[in-house]
Every structure is written in structure tokens, then in C-alpha cells.
Amino acid sequence: MRTILALFFSLFILSCSSESETDLQADIIIYGGTSAGITAAVQAKKMGKTVIVVSPDIHLGGLSSGGLGFTDTGNKAVIGGLAREFYHRLYLHYQQDSAWKWQKREEYGNKGQGTPAIDGENRTMWIFEPHAAERVFEDFVRENQLEIHRDEWLDRESGVTMENGKIVSIRTLSGKTYRGKVFIDATYEGDLMASVGVSYHVGREANSVYGETWNGVQVGVYQHRHYFRDSISAYKIPGDPSSGLLPEISSELPGKNGDGDSRLQAYNFRMALSRNPDNRVPFAKPDNYDPARYELLARVYAAGWKETFEKYDPIPNLKTDTNNHGPFSTDYIGKNYDYPEASYERRKEIIKEHEDYQKGLMYFLSNDPNVPEDVREEMAHYGLAKDEFTDNDNWPHQIYVREARRMIGSYVMTEHDVLGAKEVPQPVGMGSYSLDSHNTQRFVTLGGFVQNEGDIGVHPKQPYSISYGTLVPKKEECSNLLVPVCVSSSHTAFGSIRMEPVFMILGQSAAAAASLVIDGNQAVQDLDYEKLREVLLEEKQVLEN
Template identity: 35%
Template sequence: MRCRIACPADMPEDRSRQGPIRIPRRGRGRAGRSSGGTAQGDPPRRAAPRVRLRRFGRAGTIRRGFSPSWASGWGEFVVKYYDSVVYGATPSGIVAASLMGKRGLRVLVIEPTGHVGGLMTSGLNATDIIGSGSILRGAAREVFQRAGAAYGSPEIEFRAEPHVLAGIFRGLLDEAGVELRTGTRIATIMKTGPSLSHAVLEDGDTVWSAFWIDATYEGDLLPLAGVSCRIGRESAEAHGETMAGRRRLGSMLPAPLDEPIPARDGRGKLLPYLLPPDGVRLGDGDSRLQAFCYRLTLTRNPDNRLPIPEPDRYDPADMELFRRLALSGRRKGAGAVSIVHGTTFNSIFFNLARLRGGKYDMNSGHAAPINLPLAGMDWLGSGPAGRRRIAAIYRDYTARILHFIRTDESVPEETRRFFAEFGFCRDEYHGSDGWPPALYVREGRRLQGIDTLTEHDVLRGAVDPEADIGIGRYPLDCKPIQWTVTADGERAVREGMIFGKCDRYGIRYGMLLPKPEEASNLLASVAASATHIAFASLRMEPHWMIMGAAAGAAVVLATRQRRTLHALAGRAVRALAEADLPHAVPEPAVALAAG
């Protein structure tokens, strides 16, 4: 086999002149160590092959002595060198890559799927932000300024259409000279001591980089890099958090609509979607995540409207829990559609936040929720095929909920007629019949870094000018973790849901950094170091974009100053991240739809 080596023309001479480079197998000595995951449920990874590279000037060939299991026969593969590799073409990752590319770094973005832009190009378009966005500066703000310009406005725009944002994100990458690869995953990460050196991709290519950024929603790079991370809820004792761990059981409908909802059918069996009580004590930790969903993009415009697909299978008996919730809400006078904040159609069945272009972002209601707890529990540990299977479960469930809202007599007739006016959008998500391409994974792995954001930091508004790389501002907002029953097994309840107000708090640089002995050249710009409770506020796209800008700025500073990431100060990182657009804006107290 012959291999083409791609070296950037501006590679430092000391690197291009070094002798043969060995990519060892996993476990062959200190250099080239491939670390296993530390989070529960992560899939096994293949070891990288042993390859000797011989350089001939700035480009050359190498010979392989064998064909690895993931390569069919003999052929050419490519080894490339970068200043930084970003794993995940999410808004956070794109902001990081754009900032680095504009400052002259050679950057590669690897997106395991074919989808670019994360949730902001997949239905999450009523941006979760408080006020007019004064927390946003620099590279993180640029996306929303470009969105405003796309609609002919000098103001920032927080409710742009998915396809408009898709063009903005790709434009940012193109303008910065960032290389983008989609449809391939990192199979193995190799390390020299705590430093990540190179990755072998599933398509056989090898990528070397000085720095790495995990910008995936799932934190998929962290276990590959051998970095400690968390999945699920800490116990109340772990950080002294009052809201941590298993929560008290709450009603399925919010006050004042709550009333006992019978949990069993006429034969005494639990209704579908309800779990039996498990006896776990209040405050105990677990590995459960808050509910995932599809955030749908809908329209009432007949010229742009596609019919909402009918479910492949629909049994009215399966929807009895939601029927009882609907009837309970109606007894308390709920069920009709109202307008909140002047922009959102609200009912106990749905929230429809108005977007640009005559479109709406559909979020979950209480009586017929598109949020489905526990069905995504295997998501983090699954490969592409497993995640496609789980995504199909969510699509099927969502189709049944939409059919229920349109047709079930427990839903008020005027609400059914109103919702029947909506359909999927003809000009969004081509090739998927109107379904958004990405499942809304609200919470994945979370880094166990050198600094951890906790409930206490968020509630008391902790700020540290030396350490902060930005400001967070959003309520504690955790969706249900399970639908279950009371201890006697008779009443349907939900557990794990949290919504609590908070003010501004500092997002500290150390939250992006692993422990230095675990990884010295890696940052996590989405799966940051925070407890489950604090992450309920941190998990918003504007915050992740702030952290993406900071991650990119940190790599630029470390490259220019020849320092380690851990030697940088948060103040310096923030100054560079906010350098492009540093100005502030007035901030009226207006809250948009919760995510």
C-alpha cells in the first residue's frame, strides 16, 4: 500500500525534518497510547495499525506492511497535519473553527453525520436566550448578526430559519479556510503521555493535530481521549446541591392544572410510557438523562406546507395516558390556544414559537409531550446504526403525538382545527420528508474537568473576572427524566423536571479543560465540566457558542505563545474571543420560549 502524506506548506521546519514517525498499536509503550473511555456504556474502539512514515521533503510516500481490519484490500490513505481539529460541526464547533481559521491556523472540522450546524439547523430556532443578547460578544455574536443581515436588519436575529443559518455556518467555515469533513467518525485517538497526537478515522485516514476540541453534543471525543466524564445525575451529597439526584415526584400537569391521573387501565396494568416505582432514595445519583425530542419546523403557509406524515402504527389505546392528561386539563379550563410574549402559540398540547419566514418552532406541551424520557438512554453508548435506530423510535413517537393532537376527541375541537392548519416546510430538510435531521440531545456526557460549575455558582451568580470566558444567563431548565407512578402504583407522575430562575453567572475557562494529567491539548466546548443541575442552565446554544469562541481563542493563544492550554488565563482567552465584535447592546427583560 502507498500512502500520500499531506503536509501544510507553512509547517515549521523542525517538524518537517524529523525522522521516521511511528504510529504504534495500542498498548505498545508510552508513546502512541490509545485510551479507553471512562464513561459507562461507551462502545469499544479499534486499535490503530502500526505504520512507519518516511518523509521526502514536505511530501512523500509510506509503505504499509499489512491491511488493517477496517480497510478492504490495498489502497491509498492520507495522513494530514493541522493546528487544531474540531470534532462536531455544531454551532459551538463552527464558531471555534471560524475564529481559529481567521487567525491563520490550519483547522479541520470532523462531523460524524452529514449534517452541519447542529440543532440550530435542525429545528431549534427559537433561540434560548434572555433579553436582547447582551451576554454575546465577538465570534459568538457574529452568527446572530449575520442572521439579522440575511433579513435586511442591522439588529441581531434570534429566530432565523434553519436553512438561513445553514448558509451562515457554511459561510463562516469557507471564509476562514476551514476544512470540513462529514460522514466519518474518529475510530481511535493516540496519545503521547497526556497529549493527543493523532486520530485514525473510520475511513482509514490519519489526522495529526496540535490541539483538539470536542464540540459534539454527546461529548464523543472525551472517552476516546481517555478523559474522565460524567453521565447522568450526581447525588445531592457530591456537591451539596439541593436539587441534585433523584427528585420528589411531581404532577404530570403544571399547577393549577394538576389533579390525580390514574396510572392503570381497566385490567389493572400500567399505562404505556409509565415505569413502575424503583425504590431509589431521594438525592441518590443515577445515569439517567433528561428527555430528548425532535424540535419540529412547521408552517401554515399553503404554498410552503407539506402534509405531516401519518404514523406507521397508531393504536389509540397506546395514547391513553395523554388522553387522561388532556381531559384533566380541560376540566380545569385548559386546552385552548393562547398567545404568549406576542410571538408564541401556547396550549397544554404544544408551544409554537414564531420564526422568520412564516414558520414556527414546535416545542413540547404537557398533555401531549413530544419530549420522551428514557428512550434515548442508550444513545451515548451507541454507534451510528444504534443512534439511527433510536432516532427512528423518536420519529415514530412524535408522529403518533402529532396524530393524537390532530384527531383525538380529548383535544378540544378548536385546538384540533387550529393545529390541522400546520404542516412541515417544503423548503427545509430536503430528502427527509420535512423531519429535522438531528435529534435534540439535550444532555450528553459532561467533562470532569479542573473546574466544575455547580448549582451554587448558578444561583448565587458567581463571577470571577480572571477566570471567566463569558457570562451565562438562563433559568435552570431540565425536562422530565422519567414518567413513573406513586409508591402505591396508582397515580401517574413525572420525575426529574426542574425550572428555576437565576441571574447572570460566570462561565469559567477551567470548565473547558480536562485534568492536565489526562489530556493537555484538549478542550470541551459543549460537554463542559458542570453538574447535572448547573448544566440545566448551561446547555443553551448561545452559551455553547460562547464556549466555542473561547476554545478557539485558547488554541490561538497557546499556538502563538507556545504555551499549554492549562497555562492560559481566562481573562486573556475572553479578550481574544470577544475581539471581533466587543460592543454591548441594551437589554430589555424579555424571555423567549424555554428549550
């Protein structure tokens, strides 16, 4: 009898343990381990709330630890709160001699994007290596005892339980259920937001929707140097349409200027390359490599283009954050249109297609005889950084999702807000970067030449505030969700908002709002803004000029 009772008790304990491991609860559930997700979790803990970060990714920090180390700061004075703390901690890291393994500190050029990389006066570091950024995020986790559930993917089909316009719980594909009072979608894709049934937009709105100028199709608008300046034939045999188009060129008409479409600005990987021979991995020839797909770049070189290394931006230790530059570069234009709504399986395919394209490009630049000799000689000094992304063959673990879904929420930010044409209500942070969109399509002109479209870069006169209403859905759609990444904004406004420092700022502000909403037992749309403002100012957020 005693044996039977012991067995029953053991089974009971196992049952309870299993249930507790799969049915979890916290005040705030954050979906997404991006930079916004981690700053949100830290803020929630600071305000005495229990929080669980449900992260599809194993590595935390999103693009901030995924290769984007040459920070898009804009006006750094408006970066406050935990975002500034992040860059301060990077400053402290690079004050240590041990941080300079492959380069002497005094040999580092201290070049930043509109600001010195190392700002001694403000004790911030704006340019950094991926692994250094990831270490800071992991320090945030450890110091705040954050509960992070990694490699947990939302069941997008039936994983959201709603009652009376509120999210009760979410379930992941592994079978775990997460119950909370308020939920935060901190993903680049907006998967939780979409699964809840919140309104959103994918692609570019027509200019007529919000009375904008820089939205929609922008054929013939060249505000950066990412277009074909020479008349280069789009056909396999130059000038012969019957030979067919070269690879990577769309046969579709580009559309009428100002009209909306479902096209997305291009994605790429922000590679960490090394110039140190002891810390670089040569560019390997991909299994499916086909030099013909880069013929267009060969023609660009033949026309005299000489800007290959313009965006091999220096980060510490003889490395670069290498970004897209020029008419044919690392952006895989037109190959991401279905990504936001795609299944997880299809997204993996898209990511692999981008990886294959970009690896093939690097091999082409390093080896193809149609690449100028001086370029190939310079490329011989570069390779993937051996000490970065060590569990992923030194390739970034995060693709640069520049834009996916964008919520249509309580307040929609447009270019009028960003460019200072109107006053922004209830500010929860600031942005300052230009209206920045990468190219969305590569097409053949009526004359038979190749051209890119969609690249814009319009600079605000001064930093601008971002409204609390951009973080919250319409009340009738969901009353306990905040969205600090796929914010409520037009394509043009999002082009400025979509910078990593801003995502950290908005993540922190979203968590502060969530904590106050819980205290007041109210909908996120009914929060007393003055209470939120008081908290944000205490947390050293910068809210207005």
C-alpha cells in the first residue's frame, strides 16, 4: 500500500511540474527578444512587475547584436533612458584594454555616423562589435533576473486566446501557454499583433491616404547613390529584348508615382567583416553559386563605378559593419514581398535566399575576373570575422527586416509629424533620423535600361516626438496590447522611426505604460498620460524639443 501511495504521489508531482512548465503566468508577457523587448523587460522589472520574455530567437538584441554596429543615431541628444544606458555600457566595455584584441585603441579611427564613435564627454559608444552588444543585453538579463524563454515561436494560427477584447494568453508551437495582464509585441514582424486581429498595413500607402509627398511609388527620385547613373541594358544580350532580362530584374511595370503598393524596402544582412588575417574567414563559394546573377554588377563596374567600399564602415578591432551601397549591392531587392505574412517555413526559405545571394555576391567580388583587379585585391584583405556569430558559421543570426507589418492604431505617425508640420500629442520618445527607405524594386525602363526605385532620404529639420498613440491599437480591437516596433505609422514615417535606438526607447516606454495600466486596472487606451509622462521623465527619457 505504501508503495502504491508513493507511486501515486510521484505521478501527482510530475503532473503538477509538467503543468507548471507549460502553463506560465506573469504581469507582462513580451513577445520578441529584440532590443525593444529587452529594454521593455528591464523597465517592467524596475516598476515591480513580473515579466516573461518569449523569444523566438536564441540570441537577444535583434539587429543591435546582429551586425548593425554602426548605429543610426541621428541626433544622439534625444536618445535617453535605457537606450542611452546601453550605449554607455558599450563605452565602459571599450574602456577596457581587454576589449581591443585585434587593434590598438589609439589606432581606431573613431568614425561614427554623424557623431564620434567614442563620445568621451557623454561616456557613450555608438559603434561596436556584435558580440559586445549581445553581452550588454545578457548583462541586462542577468542583473535584472529576467525570465527569458528562447526558441519559443507563437502559434500564429490558433495560439491567441481573447476574451472581451483582451488577450488572455498566448501559446507557442512547443505547447507552452503564457498568461498575462498586458502583452507587448516587440518583434520586427508584428506576429502577435497580427494574430490578435489588430489592423495593420504592409507596403506603401498612396500619398493620398495621409496627404503625404514621399510615400507610394517614387520612380525617378534619387536621394542617395543607390541607383543606376549610366544607361545599362537590362537584357542578357545588351539591347536585345528577345534575349530575356538579366537575373534580379523585374519585368513588372514600376507603377505610377504616388500610388500605393504592397512592395517592401529591401532586406539584407549587416555582415561583420574582419581585416585582421588572424581573425578572418575567407569568402567561400556557395554550393549554388552562379556568376550570371551578378552580371549586372559587372556591367556597373564596366561603366566606371568605383564606390565598392563606401559602406564598409569601421567598427572596433579592424572589423566593419558592411551595409548596402550603390545600384547593385547587398540589398536583395524585390525578394522579400511575401515575408511579413509568410509562414515560418517560407520565411526560412526567404532568409536562406538572401543569405545565398549575399554570400554569392561576396565570392563574386573576391574572385570574378569581371570585377576590377583593384577591387579584388582590396577584397582579399576581408573575410567574415572569425570571432563573431560563432555558432552560425560567422554569419549574422538576424536578417535586417527593415519593414514588415505596421499597425494602424490609435494615432498614425506620418511624414507630417516627422518633418515638423504638426505637433505630436502625448510624446513617449523622440526620433531624428531621415525618412529613410531602401529600394523596393529593380525594373526595366521603357528604353530597355535597368533602374531601381523606392530609395528616399528626406531629413527632418529637427528631432520630433513620437506619440503614445503609435504604440496602442484601436480600443475596439484589443485593450491590453502595446506594439513598440511595428508602430502605427505610414511607410515614410516608419523610415525614420525604424532605428534601433528608437526601438529601445519605445520598448522602455511601452513597458512603463503597461505597468501603469496594470496598477490602474484599465485599458492601454485609457491610461492617464500625465502619469506616464512623469515616469518617463524620471527614467530620463527625452520626450520633446
